[in-house]
Each structure stands twice: as C-alpha cells, then as structure tokens.
Amino acid sequence: MLKLACLATALALCLSAPVLAQDLTIAIKASVDAADPHQLYSPNRNVQLQVYEPLLYQDQYLKPQPWLATSWEAVEPKVWLIHLREGVKFANGQPFTADDVVFTYNRSKDPAQSIHSANLVNVLDVVKVDDLTVTLILERPQASLLVKTLERASGRAMTIVNSRAIESMGLEQYGLTPVGTGPFMVTDHQLGQSLTLERFPNYYDPERPMLDRVTIIPIPEPEPLAAAIETGDIHLIGGNAPAAELIDRFLSNPDLVVSEVTGPGFQAMFINPWREPFLVPDFNKPFEELVQENGFKVRLAIAKAFNREDFIQRALFGRGIPAFGTVNPAMGFFFDTAINETSEQRYDLEAARQLLADAGYPNGEGFPTLKLLTTPAGRREGEIIVNMYQENLGITLELDLKDFTVLTEDSNAMNYDLMRLGSGGDYDPDDALVDWMVTTSRFNGLTRDTSVMPFGFFSDARVDELSAQQATEVDLEARKALVQEANKITSDKVAAVFTHHPTDILVYRTEVNYPDVSRIPGLVDLDRVTIS
Amino acid sequence: MQRYIARRVLQAVIVIWAVGTLVFFMLRAVPGDPIQALLADVDPGSADAIRAKLGLDQPVHVQYLFWLRNTVQGDLGQSLYGSHVSVNRIILEAVPRTLSLATLAFVISFALGLAAGVVSAVKKYSLIDHILTFAAFIGISVPGFWLGIILILVFSVGLKWLPAIGYEPLSEGIWPWLSHLILPALAAGLPFSAAIARITRSAMLEVLQQEYIMVARSKGLKERKIILRHALRNALIPVVTVMGISLALLFSGAVVVENVFAIKGLGRVLIQGIINRDYPVVEGSILLVAVFLVFTNLAVDVVYTMIDPRIDYES
Numbered sequence: 001m002l003k004l005a006c007l008a009t010a011l012a013l014c015l016s017a018p019v020l021a022q023d024l025t026i027a028i029k030a031s032v033d034a035a036d037p038h039q040l041y042s043p044n045r046n047v048q049l050q051v052y053e054p055l056l057y058q059d060q061y062l063k064p065q066p067w068l069a070t071s072w073e074a075v076e077p078k079v080w081l082i083h084l085r086e087g088v089k090f091a092n093g094q095p096f097t098a099d100d101v102v103f104t105y106n107r108s109k110d111p112a113q114s115i116h117s118a119n120l121v122n123v124l125d126v127v128k129v130d131d132l133t134v135t136l137i138l139e140r141p142q143a144s145l146l147v148k149t150l151e152r153a154s155g156r157a158m159t160i161v162n163s164r165a166i167e168s169m170g171l172e173q174y175g176l177t178p179v180g181t182g183p184f185m186v187t188d189h190q191l192g193q194s195l196t197l198e199r200f201p202n203y204y205d206p207e208r209p210m211l212d213r214v215t216i217i218p219i220p221e222p223e224p225l226a227a228a229i230e231t232g233d234i235h236l237i238g239g240n241a242p243a244a245e246l247i248d249r250f251l252s253n254p255d256l257v258v259s260e261v262t263g264p265g266f267q268a269m270f271i272n273p274w275r276e277p278f279l280v281p282d283f284n285k286p287f288e289e290l291v292q293e294n295g296f297k298v299r300l301a302i303a304k305a306f307n308r309e310d311f312i313q314r315a316l317f318g319r320g321i322p323a324f325g326t327v328n329p330a331m332g333f334f335f336d337t338a339i340n341e342t343s344e345q346r347y348d349l350e351a352a353r354q355l356l357a358d359a360g361y362p363n364g365e366g367f368p369t370l371k372l373l374t375t376p377a378g379r380r381e382g383e384i385i386v387n388m389y390q391e392n393l394g395i396t397l398e399l400d401l402k403d404f405t406v407l408t409e410d411s412n413a414m415n416y417d418l419m420r421l422g423s424g425g426d427y428d429p430d431d432a433l434v435d436w437m438v439t440t441s442r443f444n445g446l447t448r449d450t451s452v453m454p455f456g457f458f459s460d461a462r463v464d465e466l467s468a469q470q471a472t473e474v475d476l477e478a479r480k481a482l483v484q485e486a487n488k489i490t491s492d493k494v495a496a497v498f499t500h501h502p503t504d505i506l507v508y509r510t511e512v513n514y515p516d517v518s519r520i521p522g523l524v525d526l527d528r529v530t531i532s
Numbered sequence: 533m534q535r536y537i538a539r540r541v542l543q544a545v546i547v548i549w550a551v552g553t554l555v556f557f558m559l560r561a562v563p564g565d566p567i568q569a570l571l572a573d574v575d576p577g578s579a580d581a582i583r584a585k586l587g588l589d590q591p592v593h594v595q596y597l598f599w600l601r602n603t604v605q606g607d608l609g610q611s612l613y614g615s616h617v618s619v620n621r622i623i624l625e626a627v628p629r630t631l632s633l634a635t636l637a638f639v640i641s642f643a644l645g646l647a648a649g650v651v652s653a654v655k656k657y658s659l660i661d662h663i664l665t666f667a668a669f670i671g672i673s674v675p676g677f678w679l680g681i682i683l684i685l686v687f688s689v690g691l692k693w694l695p696a697i698g699y700e701p702l703s704e705g706i707w708p709w710l711s712h713l714i715l716p717a718l719a720a721g722l723p724f725s726a727a728i729a730r731i732t733r734s735a736m737l738e739v740l741q742q743e744y745i746m747v748a749r750s751k752g753l754k755e756r757k758i759i760l761r762h763a764l765r766n767a768l769i770p771v772v773t774v775m776g777i778s779l780a781l782l783f784s785g786a787v788v789v790e791n792v793f794a795i796k797g798l799g800r801v802l803i804q805g806i807i808n809r810d811y812p813v814v815e816g817s818i819l820l821v822a823v824f825l826v827f828t829n830l831a832v833d834v835v836y837t838m839i840d841p842r843i844d845y846e847s
Contacts, residue, residue, distance in 0.1 A: 027697075027794075031796070031804060033611070033613065033617060034616070034617055036616075039616070110581075111578035111580075111581040111582075112578075112581040112582070112584075112585055114578070115578050115582075117578055118578075170616075171616040172610075172616040172617055172618060172621070175616055175617060176617065190625065190699075190701070190796075191617070191621065191622060191625040191626075191796070192622070192625065192626065192796030192800070192801065193625070193629065193698075193699055193795070193796045194698065217697065217698055217794060218794065218796070219697055219794040220791055220794065220800075221677075221791050221792055221794070223681045223684070223792075224680075224681070224684060224696060224697050224792050224793065224794060225697075227681075227684045227685065227688055227689050227696040227697070228696045228697045228794075230689055231688050231689055231692060231695075231696050233688075233695055233696050233697060233698070234697075403564055403807055403809075404807070405563075405564030405565060405566065405568070405807070405808065405809045406563045406564040408564075408565070408568050409563060409564060409565055409568060412568065
C-alpha cells in the first residue's frame with residue numbers, strides 16, 4: 001500500500017512538474033542597433049536571421065534549399081519563375097504574397113533605400129504573375145543568382161520586408177521592432193542593451209520554432225563574455241567567433257560545447273603594387289616573365305616567407321586554415337584542395353631569401369622599412385607578422401594602426417605599403433572573385449588616383465575574363481574549372497599574401513541542443529534549437 | 533545668489549555652444565568617412581545616395597547651420613549607422629543606464645571614501661590608518677577594467693552571487709536592477725572612493741589642528757560631535773570639489789566599466805560613435821556630457837555656500 005502511495009505521488013509529481021521554459025539567451029560581440037535588412041550589414045545579421053526570411057536558404061553544405069520560395073526554374077537563361085510558399089504570414093498578421101517580393105525588390109534595388117542594390121544590378125525586373133508566383137528577369141545569365149541574390153547569407157538583398165509595417169511604423173521603429181515572416185518576432189528592444197524575440201505563433205511550420213523566447217545581448221569584451229557563458233548567464237555565443245585565446249578554455253569546460261567548422265571567408269595581407277620595392281605596374285604577363293622583375297620578386301619573396309602554419313598557431317591558437325586564395329574551403333565543391341601544393345606562394349623560406357637577394361636585398365640588407373596597415377584590434381596578429389618577417393627575411397615592418405573607418409579610406413585610395421584585410425560571408429565564388437579579385441572590384445582601390453594608378457592592388461585580364469565567364473556559367477563542372485583557374489592565377493601572381501581562412505566557432509552550453517542541420521557556417525539559426 | 537546662478541547659466545550656454553561647435557568641426561576634420569565604413573563590404577554605389585539623404589553632401593558650413601538649428605530645437609539628428617534611429621532616442625535609452633551606474637558608484641565612492649578618510653585622520657599613524665592608506669593607494673592604482681574582471685570572476689563565476697553582465701531597468705524591480713549594478717558600481721566607484729579618502733584625510737588633519745577644535749575639546753564636547761559637526765563640515769570644501777569631479781567623470785567616463793559589464797550607457801554610445809564616425813551620435817553625446825559637466829560644476833559652487841556660509845558670490 002505504501003509502495004503504491006509512493007508511486008502515485010511520484011507520478012503525480014512528474015505530471016505536475018512544470019515544463020521547462022524554452023528561453024535562450026545568446027550573446028553577440030557587436031552592438032544590436034537595428035535590424036532593417038536593407039539598412040545594416042553584418043552586425044545585426046543574427047537578429048535578422050530569426051525575424052526575416054529570404055526566398056531560399058543554404059543548408060549546412062551550402063546548397064540552396066526552398067524557404068519562402070518552394071521551387072524555381074529557369075524558363076530561359078535570363079528568365080526565372082519563382083513559386084512562393086502558401087499560407088505564410090507576417091508577424092503583423094498580413095499574408096505573404098508576390099506583392100511583398102516585388103516591394104522588396106523595388107526597395108532593395110534603390111540605393112537610397114538599401115545598401116544591397118549592387119547585388120540586384122543584374123536583376124532587371126521582378127514581375128508578379130499571380131499571388132504566389134513571380135518572374136525574375138535578368139540582364140544576363142547569373143550562376144550565383146540563387147545564392148548571391150536570393151539567399152540570406154551572402155546577399156540579403158531579397159530578404160522579404162513588409163510594406164505595410166514600414167508605412168505604418170516608420171523607418172526608425174521598423175528597424176527597432178521589425179516585422180518579418182520569420183520564426184520569431186521582436187517583442188522588446190532595449191536599444192543597444194538587449195533584444196527579446198518570442199515565438200511567432202502563426203509561423204507557417206507548426207513544428208518550428210521550438211524555443212519560446214530568445215534574448216540577444218551584446219557583450220563586447222572577451223573575458224566578460226567567457227564569464228557570462230561559464231556562469232550560465234548566457235547559453236550561446238553567436239555572431240563573430242569569440243577571441244581565439246578563449247577557445248581552449250571553453251574546450252576544457254565540461255559544461256560547454258565548442259563547434260568548429262570552416263568559415264566562409266579569407267584573410268590576407270595586401271601589397272601595394274604601386275610602391276617600391278614591390279612595384280608591379282602590369283600583371284598581364286606569364287608568371288615566368290613576371291618573376292624576372294625585381295618588384296615581383298620582392299612580392300613573391302614576401303608571400304613565400306609567410307609561414308601560415310606558424311602564424312595560425314601563434315596568432316590564432318591553431319584556429320584557422322592556411323589560405324592560398326579567396327575561394328574558401330567552405331565553398332566545398334568549388335574549392336581547389338590541391339592549391340596548398342601547387343600555389344607559387346606556398347611557404348618556402350630558402351626560395352624567398354633567394355628571391356629577395358636576387359632583387360638586390362640579400363638577407364634584407366638595404367630593404368626599406370615598410371608600414372603594415374591594420375586596425376587596433378589586429379595589433380597582436382600584426383606584431384606576429386612583423387616578427388616573422390624580421391626573423392625570416394631580415395626586413396623591418398612597422399605597424400600602422402588605424403580605425404577601420406580610416407583604414408577603409410586608405411585602402412580605397414591605395415595609401416599603404418602592406419595592409420591586413422579580409423572578408424567573411426563568402427558563400428559563392430562571386431563573393432571571392434567578382435567582389436575581390438577583378439580589376440573593377442569595389443575593394444580594388446576604388447578612390448585611387450587613376451592617372452597614377454590605372455588599377456588598384458591587382459589586375460589581370462585573364463582573371464577578369466574567367467571571373468566574368470564563371471559568373472554566367474550554369475554548368476557546375478565548367479564553372480568550377482573557371483573558378484579554380486582564376487583563383488590559381490591570383491594565388492601565383494600574389495594578388496595578396498593569403499594568410500588563412502577563418503574557423504567558424506559556435507560555443508554553447510551543454511543544455512542547448514543545436515542540431516547539425518542548423519550548423520550553417522557563419523550563421524546562427526535558432527528555429528530548430530531547444531534547451532534540455 | 534539668484535543673479536549669480538543666472539550669470540553662470542548664461543555662461544554655461546556659451547560654453548556648451550562652443551563645445552558643440554568645436555566637436556562639429558573637429559569630427560569633420562579627422563580622417564575616416566562614416567559612409568564608406570558603413571558600406572565597406574556592401575555597395576559603394578549607395579554612398580552618394582546615402583550622403584545626399586543625410587545631408588552630408590552639403591558644404592560643411594551649411595551642415596553646421598542645419599545642425600545648430602536642429603539642436604536648438606532639441607533634435608540631435610539621426611544615427612548614420614543605425615538605420616534611421618534618432619540620436620535623441622539612443623541617448624534617452626542610454627542615459628538611465630549611465631545615471632544608474634554613476635549614481636550607485638558615486639554613493640559607494642562617497643560613503644566609503646568619506647568614512648575611510650575620517651577614520652584615517654582621527655586614527656592618524658595607527659595600524660588602521662596604515663591599512664586604509666595602503667588600500668587607498670591600491671584603489672587609486674588599480675585599472676577599472678581589471679577590477680571589473682576580478683569582481684566578475686569572484687562574485688559571478690566563483691560565488692555565483694551576482695550576474696556577470698547586462699543591465700535591467702528599474703521598472704523590472706529593485707533587485708534585478710540593483711543586482712546587475714552592484715559589481716559595475718564597485719568597479720567604477722572604488723577608485724574614486726580611494727581618491728576621496730585621501731583628500732578627506734588630508735583636509736581633516738588640517739582642520740583637526742585648528743584652534744576652534746581645541747576650544748571645542750576644552751569645552752568638553754563629545755569627540756564624535758567635534759569630528760562630525762565641527763571638523764568634517766569644515767573639511768568638506770576640497771572633498772566636495774573632488775566629489776563633483778568624480779560625479780562628472782562617472783557620468784561621462786565609465787566607458788571601460790560599461791564595456792566590461794556589457795552596459796550600453798552613454799560612454800559606450802560615445803566610443804562606438806567615434807569608432808564608426810557616427811557624427812550625430814558623437815555630437816549629441818558630447819553635448820550632453822558638456823551640459824552635465826557644466827551644471828555639476830555649478831551645483832558644486834552652490835553646495836560650497838551651503839557648507840560654508842562665509843562664501844558669498846554676490847560680493
């Protein structure tokens with residue numbers, strides 16, 4: 001009888017036990033200001049991902065998958081038919097229709113209203129066919145259309161916004177408490193301090209999201225960030241990876257999970273080809289011919305003396321992958337796995353010293369003191385590079401620390417000797433080649449004096465040609481060959497000293513269940529996350 | 533007194549205008565284009581459209597006149613980096629956080645500093661004086677960010693008594709508000725309490741040697757009454773000066789502590805504005821800090837007259 005009573009009590013307790021609240025607190029390094037996807041870039045991407053949705057998304061293998069668009073077809077190379085999902089609602093109760101896609105396109109195409117207009121330059125028009133179908137009319141065929149234009153990670157241009165909410169709330173309020181079709185909706189925004197998202201009850205997929213509430217807190221300093229996750233004040237660190245020096249500490253903590261995958265980006269040290277001693281006024285020559293020039297010899301010597309393994313170990317505590325080009329391993333299919341063996345800029349210290357001697361600087365003698373432009377945040381990495389070159393080539397570099405705003409100006413005006421810069425969020429070869437390596441790239445000395453410097457940090461006619469071809473090549477194998485050839489040329493001709501591809505690191509507490517399907521490099525998707 | 537205050541307020545307006553004007557032109561003189569930074573990895577074609585929309589394509593003197601007119605009307609403009617968020621809103625949301633932190637830190641620095649200074653002076657050259665003097669030197673020397681991190685490691689990570697980061701508004705309840713502020717207020721307030729302790733000790737030692745203190749003692753007044761009513765009150769003038777400066781610095785310069793404890797107060801708003809070259813945010817924040825500094829100084833001068841009736845500004 002007593003046993004029975006105990007069993008009944010235990011059962012009653014189990015049944016009456018409160019369901020654990022699915023409340024998740026995440027921290028990001030950047031400030032949370034506003035989340036209008038057409039107004040702000042990366043800092044608030046993690047907010048946008050939960051509230052808004054694109055037409056497509058890339059899965060953990062970076063392959064396009066249906067989202068607000070259920071299917072798509074190229075009826076002609078320049079005309080795409082997009083079928084939209086039925087039964088989708090915005091958080092304000094309005095249904096999602098083709099009108100919203102057309103409105104989003106018109107807003108995002110307008111440079112006065114959107115910072116993403118360049119991503120839509122090839123889209124001539126978006127036409128409503130019916131409530132759930134639109135036609136995209138392109139100027140020329142575009143291989144990257146699904147990823148770069150319609151997806152949320154790389155381009156974000158077609159992240160669907162709500163016209164009526166923008167009208168009724170005004171731009172300021174819409175940015176602060178945005179209205180999208182996403183799995184969560186903003187319920188509270190303490191500007192700069194915290195943002196609260198709650199489950200959108202009318203989300204089209206009743207299985208998602210699994211969390212009831214998400215609170216996002218910006219924590220800029222590494223040590224408090226570590227303390228916050230160790231104490232359980234926060235459950236997950238999202239956005240930019242935490243400081244590399246903290247990762248081993250997190251790995252040794254049994255309460256934490258550290259998930260590391262290859263990040264979609266590259267880091268590099270750019271060399272100004274318009275300055276001595278690495279003057280190269282024309283890259284349009286075969287490698288064998290270029291390497292006879294003293295300026296290129298110095299350039300190549302600097303590239304070959306860069307010990308990537310050592311740099312990654314010392315500067316990044318082992319968290320990085322040696323880079324030899326802008327095309328990164330997260331792109332998977334397009335990445336050239338042999339480039340570390342074939343690139344002319346692979347590490348070879350003897351060859352680097354010989355090249356420097358041949359250029360007239362044996363053991364670095366007579367080599368001018370050069371400045372390495374970087375941001376204050378890059379000081380530590382910069383000092384490791386300075387020491388490496390002193391040790392390896394006997395040449396002296398000085399750090400030139402400038403705020404990012406000033407560095408950007410100097411970069412655009414080609415006002416540097418050497419410069420540390422890189423990119424994240426590169427999911428398509430267009431991100432790597434068209435955005436960075438072609439003569440007309442927006443990073444290629446945009447505001448330079450063209451009468452003195454006809455091109456910026458690099459220009460090669462063959463790379464331009466290959467980049468243009470791959471951009472319109474719809475056959476995957478053919479596109480891969482074009483991408484890899486262009487990437488190899490930029491590597492061999494030292495468009496920059498490619499240092500590393502970043503590692504994308506997500507840290508969360510063990511009570512957080514973060515499924516593999518949500519582990520998309522560079523993004524924090526919370527719609528399938530739960531708390532045990 | 534009223535005429536004095538009116539004159540000081542008039543002077544304050546001129547000072548605030550001068551500060552605002554200086555900041556306006558200095559910001560535009562330093563290198564770094566906010567729009568290029570915003571568009572660093574996006575669309576340079578948008579730059580001109582955005583500049584035109586924000587009026588940054590106008591000559592600087594025209595921009596200044598617009599800024600002056602709007603500022604006089606109470607409109608501090610719009611953040612260049614926050615998608616249409618008004619500076620008024622950014623500042624209005626940040627000020628309660630900074631005020632909460634600064635007030636609590638001020639109370640801590642005032643209470644600890646004054647008590648330690650008085651005890652040190654009264655127990656001159658005793659063991660407790662040496663201990664308090666040593667503690668004060670440590671307090672002055674320790675950087676705020678280091679102290680903040682140590683407090684987090686001890687009280688949050690180790691003892692799990694208090695939250696490590698963040699801020700809860702007072703509307704969420706007194707304890708949530710206070711529990712998030714105790715550690716940052718200690719980190720911000722302890723260095724000031726050390727300074728106040730040293731100033732109080734030295735001022736008290738000087739006063740305790742005055743003849744009227746001996747007279748008070750010879751009259752048989754209780755020591756406690758002599759210390760608190762006669763000595764401390766007369767020693768307060770330099771202490772109030774330091775406290776005024778402390779309060780102003782806590783309001784405007786708690787950025788390091790705000791960073792460590794992830795509190796988006798005025799200091800962080802200002803620093804982030806400077807890094808992003810977000811002109812309206814920097815101008816608005818500095819203007820507010822200038823207003824606070826000027827009026828804190830005025831308040832300190834008024835407090836002098838309350839402490840010491842012999843001070844008369846009119847004559």
